[in-house]
Amino acid sequence: MKLYKFKISGKTSVFKRSDQNGSNTYSYTLLTQQSLKGILGAIIGLKGYDNSGLSPLIMDQSLEFNEVFKNLKISIIPVFSEDNFMYYYNTRTNATGLANKKDAREGVSLLLREQWIVNVEYMVYLDVSLIEEKYREKLEHNLKNEEAEFIPYLGRREHFAKVYDFELVDGIKEEGKAFVCISTLPRADVNGVEQISKDSDDIIAFSEISPSSITPDFYHTFKEFVYTNQKVELNETDVEGQYYRVNEGTLCLY
Template sequence: MKALKFNISGKTAFFKKPDVNTYYYFTYGSIHKVALLGIVGAILGLKGYNQQENNRYPEFYELLKDLDIAIVPKNEEGSISKKVQIFNNSVGYASEEKGGNLIVKEQWLENPRWVVYIKLDGYENNQIDDICKEIEERFLKRNFVYIPYLGKNDHIANIDNMSVVDMNTTKQEKINSLFFKDDFKISLEQDEDWDFDDTESLWKYEEKLPISLEERTNQYETRTMIATNMKLDINNDLNLYKDEENVLFFF
């Protein structure tokens, strides 16, 4: 199997959660699949939410939703620092308060970094195969139609170290990427054969992240995902892949 591999990072990022109030907007703690498909869609020049009109999904999601991806967190212990940013929205319709000012607070991720893999072959859909060829070409040539952002246009995405890598199946007991919590179990038995650096502390990042859009409302559908350096009980019914650097779960 072949996959496109690239680094994606930024000074800040904001992947807005839908459960917000009027004054405080929270972010997911990691880039997620829907956001990543949006970034790929921008690079390909596909239409987004603002151009959806009466279509079932935004164009980027309709065409890219069947892509298999893997996301490897690169911040320390899989966790990204957050900081609250305060804005004064003085647009007249923004607030009914005196002066028309509305104080808005946004929670931003600071210095986020990931390695992303996109599966390029093995699909049973000719349209996806054609899209993968264009994805590979545009990434390797850095020929982006639109500027990619990490959530919104305040947060420019830096994309580099693009390459196509060979992936092989594996049954290793450690996964470097995010994976579904329901599909694996953290093992409390660290046997002698377990490859672990004694100077490294055990850690786990866990959060419900968007993996798809609901068809009727286009609201996020989420699943609990985990990143950890702990040993796992591997489900033999699921395929894991590895390159020279990482063991990956594609979804």
């Protein structure tokens, strides 16, 4: 099977957690499934949150990229090194007087402390076989030529995303049930993990519950995803992801 492969990187990213709303905000550590669909939508010019009609004055209340990519299968591989995926806390001041009230007084400045993820890099694989041809062709053209209709960003528009190194690669169906998965994968697929590193300092084991899709009335649905450099054993049945071997190893498309 042919897969789209490309890289995404940025100096900073903020994928704000949706389960909080206060002066201290935190970010999902890794690129989420829903955010990646938004980036791809920006690349080919589909309507997103900023131009979706999320206003009482506009009747069209759809997220076009969500509909176009509803059958898209993706694989996200974080590229770790010593100086990336670091946490940074940025403090901003909102002095407009419109964002905070205190003791019935209006016009109080609001201090916002945000968690940023610094120096992020991902390798992404896509199975676009179920995407409508006109969108598939435009996506391939824009990825290949490093073009975008709208500026892609990593969570918010000041966190620019660089999308590059596109190529078409072959994926071969993985027949085994135990292997090292180089990408994130649904936690529900994993029956067990076997440690293969002799030194505990070499072990990476990470899990996060993050948005996987959004409903027509704009509620996120969530799944738990895991990433580890150890050998995983899949369930015998009820496996959500599709597992393929590429040059770098075995990955999960979900």
